[in-house]
Amino acid sequence: xxxxxLTVAYPGREGAHSAAACDRLFxxxxxxxxxxxxxxxxxxxxxxxxxxxxxxxxxLVGPVAETHDLLYESPLSIVAEAIIAVNHCLVGPGPVDLAxxxxxxxxxxxxxQCRKLLALLPAAVAVAAPTxxxxxxxxxxxxxxxxxxxxxDRAAAINGLKILDGNVGDHPEAYTxxxxxxxxxxxxxxxxxxxxxxSFTTDHRPGALFHALEPLARHGVDLxxxxxxxxxxxxxxxxxxxxxxGHPLDPDISATLREMRSLTVQLRVxxxxxxxxxxxxxxxxx
Amino acid sequence: xxxxxLTVAYPGREGAHSAAACDRLFxxxxxxxxxxxxxxxxxxxxxxxxxxxxxxxxxLVGPVAETHDLLYESPLSIVAEAIIAVNHCLVGPGPVDLAxxxxxxxxxxxxxQCRKLLALLPAAVAVAAPTxxxxxxxxxxxxxxxxxxxxxDRAAAINGLKILDGNVGDHPEAYTxxxxxxxxxxxxxxxxxxxxxxSFTTDHRPGALFHALEPLARHGVDLxxxxxxxxxxxxxxxxxxxxxxGHPLDPDISATLREMRSLTVQLRVxxxxxxxxxxxxxxxxx
Numbered sequence: 196x197x198x199x200x201l202t203v204a205y206p207g208r209e210g211a212h213s214a215a216a217c218d219r220l221f222x223x224x225x226x227x228x229x230x231x232x233x234x235x236x237x238x239x240x241x242x243x244x245x246x247x248x249x250x251x252x253x254x255l256v257g258p259v260a261e262t263h264d265l266l267y268e269s270p271l272s273i274v275a276e277a278i279i280a281v282n283h284c285l286v287g288p289g290p291v292d293l294a295x296x297x298x299x300x301x302x303x304x305x306x307x308q309c310r311k312l313l314a315l316l317p318a319a320v321a322v323a324a325p326t327x328x329x330x331x332x333x334x335x336x337x338x339x340x341x342x343x344x345x346x347x348d349r350a351a352a353i354n355g356l357k358i359l360d361g362n363v364g365d366h367p368e369a370y371t372x373x374x375x376x377x378x379x380x381x382x383x384x385x386x387x388x389x390x391x392x393x394s395f396t397t398d399h400r401p402g403a404l405f406h407a408l409e410p411l412a413r414h415g416v417d418l419x420x421x422x423x424x425x426x427x428x429x430x431x432x433x434x435x436x437x438x439x440x441g442h443p444l445d446p447d448i449s450a451t452l453r454e455m456r457s458l459t460v461q462l463r464v465x466x467x468x469x470x471x472x473x474x475x476x477x478x479x480x481x
Numbered sequence: 482x483x484x485x486x487l488t489v490a491y492p493g494r495e496g497a498h499s500a501a502a503c504d505r506l507f508x509x510x511x512x513x514x515x516x517x518x519x520x521x522x523x524x525x526x527x528x529x530x531x532x533x534x535x536x537x538x539x540x541l542v543g544p545v546a547e548t549h550d551l552l553y554e555s556p557l558s559i560v561a562e563a564i565i566a567v568n569h570c571l572v573g574p575g576p577v578d579l580a581x582x583x584x585x586x587x588x589x590x591x592x593x594q595c596r597k598l599l600a601l602l603p604a605a606v607a608v609a610a611p612t613x614x615x616x617x618x619x620x621x622x623x624x625x626x627x628x629x630x631x632x633x634d635r636a637a638a639i640n641g642l643k644i645l646d647g648n649v650g651d652h653p654e655a656y657t658x659x660x661x662x663x664x665x666x667x668x669x670x671x672x673x674x675x676x677x678x679x680s681f682t683t684d685h686r687p688g689a690l691f692h693a694l695e696p697l698a699r700h701g702v703d704l705x706x707x708x709x710x711x712x713x714x715x716x717x718x719x720x721x722x723x724x725x726x727g728h729p730l731d732p733d734i735s736a737t738l739r740e741m742r743s744l745t746v747q748l749r750v751x752x753x754x755x756x757x758x759x760x761x762x763x764x765x766x767x
Contacts, residue, residue, distance in 0.1 A: 252711075252717075253711070254711055254716035254717055255711060255713045256546055256711065257546055257709070257711045258709075260542055260543055260593075261593070303589055307546075307547070322609075323609030365713070366713045366714060368714075368716055369716070372717075401697070401698065401702055401703050402697065402698030402701070404704060404707065405691065405694040405695060405697065406698065408690060408691040408694070409691060411688065411691065412687065412692065415687045416687055417687050418691075419717075420709070420719075421690065421707075421709055421719075423543070423544075423706070423708055423709070424543055425538075425539070425542065425543045427540070427651070427652045427655075428652060428654075430540035430654055430655070430656050431538075431540055431658070431705075433706075
């Protein structure tokens with residue numbers, strides 16, 4: 196047992212999409228499945244594992260709010276991202292007529308991504324599971340052909356389920372973006388292009404967001420993502436979680452962040468990471 | 482039976498928070514509960530009901546993605562809003578020791594708003610229900626004191642459940658913003674202040690969002706909300722759903738929207754409505 200073994204925590208269980216993201220980011224690591232997103236954050240923050248991997252965005256349904264909010268509340272940094280193609284399969288213990296399906300188990304986001312399939316199952320109730328891999332495991336345990344899951348082919352294989360139908364998502368092209376988190380900021384700069392994630396709050400005057408974004412435009416910096424998140428203690432007030440193209444050691448980026456800090460109430464950098472273009476998917480500039 | 486009866490559809494069943502929003506917005510209407518959000522949209526679009534009411538934002542967990550996306554895809558307009566204080570209660574058929582609770586049923590957003598309570602229930606599994614009112618109904622049907630729900634006091638009363646604990650949300654102050662939708666745009670301008678909801682897409686150059694927001698800043702118009710939503714057919718590209726303070730018949734607002742339209746790829750107005758300050762909650766400017 197090597198004491199230098201690299202450990203990586205992810206939410207869910209074997210066969211989860213998060214596990215596929217771990218394999219891409221840390222091919223040689225020992226993977227540690229944990230029940231919840233906050234368990235993953237806690238395991239990294241306490242040093243029990245070296246890294247954590249969490250989904251942060253779906254190309255179909257948008258930001259994963261829980262990850263955004265846990266990162267904001269935690270002392271961890273984002274150190275890498277991985278974009279994973281999601282191929283939802285309808286899986287079950289054996290052949291079934293679609294009209295006879297009584298229950299479809301899956302993660303709520305996956306259910307939301309398969310609305311057209313669910314509309315074809317008039318007798319079926321959608322049942323929420325903690326992850327798609329949990330759904331596959333639950334359905335395997337019930338061993339009733341009329342109770343099926345939406346999960347990956349990987350989860351089907353691990354749980355001994357048959358693939359009743361492949362690619363059942365509403366959109367043929369669907370991706371989930373995952374981030375890996377660690378208790379330090381990554382400052383090496385080999386192998387770009389880089390992304391820098393940060394969060395800011397503006398004051399309440401008209402034009403406050405416009406003025407906060409001005410340094411980005413003047414320095415020609417890409418704004419790859421802008422997500423507004425509610426501030427729970429101040430109803431209908433928001434912070435913005437953002438991703439720009441570049442690294443804080445680039446002079447333009449350091450100037451941009453310094454100037455934005457002077458134009459905002461609060462600005463915190465979440466970390467920098469190499470953009471994942473492995474799937475051939477490039478994020479836009481806003 | 483009056484043929485002029487006003488009918489209003491909402492998602493869920495009697496006791497749902499959406500029903501409370503209907504009561505506020507349409508005190509004399511006949512309410513029509515429907516199973517899903519898209520059923521509500523369809524009922525309004527087909528003329529079977531005059532209005533629909535849907536939750537669009539939680540002050541704790543942010544935008545309701547499904548409502549944003551259904552509105553974007555539908556021909557309906559927003560004609561009113563109502564901000565409802567949410568008081569989550571732990572409800573069940575009878576007294577139970579918290580350590581013995583086996584299942585907590587509720588809507589996923591409500592479960593997400595009661596993380597501190599769930600951490601106190603080590604033996605409990607969280608079970609997702611379509612609405613908090615459905616959760617109360619399911620728990621009433623099971624009649625097992627160790628199976629409880631998070632729901633409103635109204636849902637508890639309707640289903641003959643006891644309130645085991647009141648105000649179990651993580652934050653003492655929590656609100657849900659609802660909108661009512663109709664097949665027409667509201668152009669009367671009595672009783673301000675007004676809000677105008679719209680949606681736009683920018684091209685992919687650096688600074689595109691900044692330049693799109695410039696007319697708002699120059700005309701001194703409040704940007705009350707900016708939510709980025711993914712474009713499913715174009716992974717990691719986004720549209721922005723926004724709310725500004727004012728009415729399109731105000732000269733400043735019509736000029737702002739006209740100028741923004743020339744700076745964006747696409748801009749669509751979702752409608753105008755009177756801001757709800759009934760709860761004493763004012764939205765910020767961004």
